[in-house]
Amino acid sequence: xxxxxxxxxxxIGPLGRTLLALEAPILEAHGLAMWAYAVLxxxxxxxxxxxxxxxxxxGADKTRIIRILDDLAARGLIExxxxxxxxRVRLLSITAEGxxxxxxxxxxxxxxxxxxxxxxxxxxxxxxLTILQKLV
Amino acid sequence: xxxxxxxxxxxIGPLGRTLLALEAPILEAHGLAMWAYAVLxxxxxxxxxxxxxxxxxxGADKTRIIRILDDLAARGLIExxxxxxxxRVRLLSITAEGxxxxxxxxxxxxxxxxxxxxxxxxxxxxxxLTILQKLV
DNA sequence: TATTGTTATACTCTATAACTATA
DNA sequence: TATAGTTATAGAGTATAACAATA
Numbered sequence: 001x002x003x004x005x006x007x008x009x010x011x012i013g014p015l016g017r018t019l020l021a022l023e024a025p026i027l028e029a030h031g032l033a034m035w036a037y038a039v040l041x042x043x044x045x046x047x048x049x050x051x052x053x054x055x056x057x058x059g060a061d062k063t064r065i066i067r068i069l070d071d072l073a074a075r076g077l078i079e080x081x082x083x084x085x086x087x088r089v090r091l092l093s094i095t096a097e098g099x100x101x102x103x104x105x106x107x108x109x110x111x112x113x114x115x116x117x118x119x120x121x122x123x124x125x126x127x128x129l130t131i132l133q134k135l136v
Numbered sequence: 137x138x139x140x141x142x143x144x145x146x147x148i149g150p151l152g153r154t155l156l157a158l159e160a161p162i163l164e165a166h167g168l169a170m171w172a173y174a175v176l177x178x179x180x181x182x183x184x185x186x187x188x189x190x191x192x193x194x195g196a197d198k199t200r201i202i203r204i205l206d207d208l209a210a211r212g213l214i215e216x217x218x219x220x221x222x223x224r225v226r227l228l229s230i231t232a233e234g235x236x237x238x239x240x241x242x243x244x245x246x247x248x249x250x251x252x253x254x255x256x257x258x259x260x261x262x263x264x265l266t267i268l269q270k271l272v
Numbered sequence: 273t274a275t276t277g278t279t280a281t282a283c284t285c286t287a288t289a290a291c292t293a294t295a
Numbered sequence: 296t297a298t299a300g301t302t303a304t305a306g307a308g309t310a311t312a313a314c315a316a317t318a
Contacts, residue, residue: 007242008249009155010177011268014195016152018272019145041146051277059150064309066278088276088317106143113144120267128267131260132147135252136154186299200286202301224294224299 022112030105035060036068040094040102043078047093054092077101158248166241171196172204176230176238179214183229190228213237 020034027037038058048054051069055062069092072078077098083089094102117125156170163173174194184190187205191198205228208214213234219225230238253261 005246005265006269007177007245008253008268009152009159009245010174011272012148012152012155015268015272016145016148017195019148023145038146041143050275052275059153061310062277063279063311086276086318090277109143109145110141116271117144119270124263124267124270127260127263129141131256131264132144132151133142134255134260136147136151188299197287198300199288199302222295222299226300 018116019113022116023109026105026108026112030101030108032101032105033068035065036072037102037105039065039068039072040077040098041106043092043094043098047091049083049091050089051092072098154252155249158252159245162241162244162248166237166244168237168241169204171201172208173238173241175201175204175208176213176234177242179228179230179234183227185219185227186225187228208234 023034027034032040035058038060039054042048042054042057048057051065052062055065058065069078069080073080076095079093079095080090083091117128120128159170163170168176171194174196175190178184178190178193184193187201188198191201194201205214205216209216212231215229215231216226219227253264256264
């Protein structure tokens with residue numbers, strides 16, 4: 001017997017597109033491409049070893065993030081230096097300015113997302129976010 | 137003060153990719169491309185007037201679905217005939233065979249999705265689906 | 273020989289613009 | 296003139312394969 005619910009993907013897909021459309025102008029206003037923002041989000045205090053690992057972490061592919069890292073480094077938002085112990089690998093870290101930009105952008109984005117989440121009751125909202133984290 | 141939650145998009149995005157990867161082999165096994173499946177899902181008993189409307193409904197663009205409709209029609213899964221009252225527009229309807237294929241595919245997909253949803257308690261699962269529908 | 277990062281290339285997906293046929 | 300559908304083309308995004316440096 002079919003459960004007769006909408007497909008999960010049929011809901012997640014459009015929701016994702018909505019969020020993307022919501023973020024696009026905010027990202028542009030902050031001078032960040034989507035993947036650049038994803039990179040900044042995944043660079044925290046501790047440096048990330050290997051660009052490969054970073055690419056995996058954000059669901060991209062290693063060849064794709066190179067241009068993005070070039071740009072971010074050129075703008076002083078991240079630092080990319082060779083690992084002294086293995087000069088093949090690059091240690092990636094976010095700079096103070098990068099962190100500032102990332103946080104400002106995130107604040108704006110989450111504010112926009114909150115407008116959407118306001119359709120939910122506070123409990124629903126809490127539950128939804130918890131479950132999402134559980135699924136991802 | 138920042139809420140310090142992960143961005144909604146940062147969770148929906150990867151979840152969407154996961155679902156896509158989950159569906160890909162199932163869709164292929166049933167001989168359906170992703171957008172073709174989306175079309176079949178949105179065609180129910182009542183015919184859809186204008187391809188434009190259908191494209192909007194699935195978040196695609198009118199030029200994109202034409203090839204897909206051609207293919208589906210050639211395979212007898214949908215019917216596309218001119219509206220007698222305005223011969224510019226096409227009336228789109230799903231055939232019995234199309235419905236059969238769509239339902240079989242959906243059953244398989246939802247079964248796969250259920251494996252993922254099994255990480256949740258029954259109540260969480262219920263709430264999650266309800267909230268998702270509310271947001272989309 | 274294997275691995276990290278890089279570059280160049282090919283491929284897919286999507287959007288834009290121009291065309292037709294109807295109205 | 297405006298609209299539905301179509302086609303052709305260009306552009307963006309992504310993946311594949313080959314390369315250099317290091318281990």
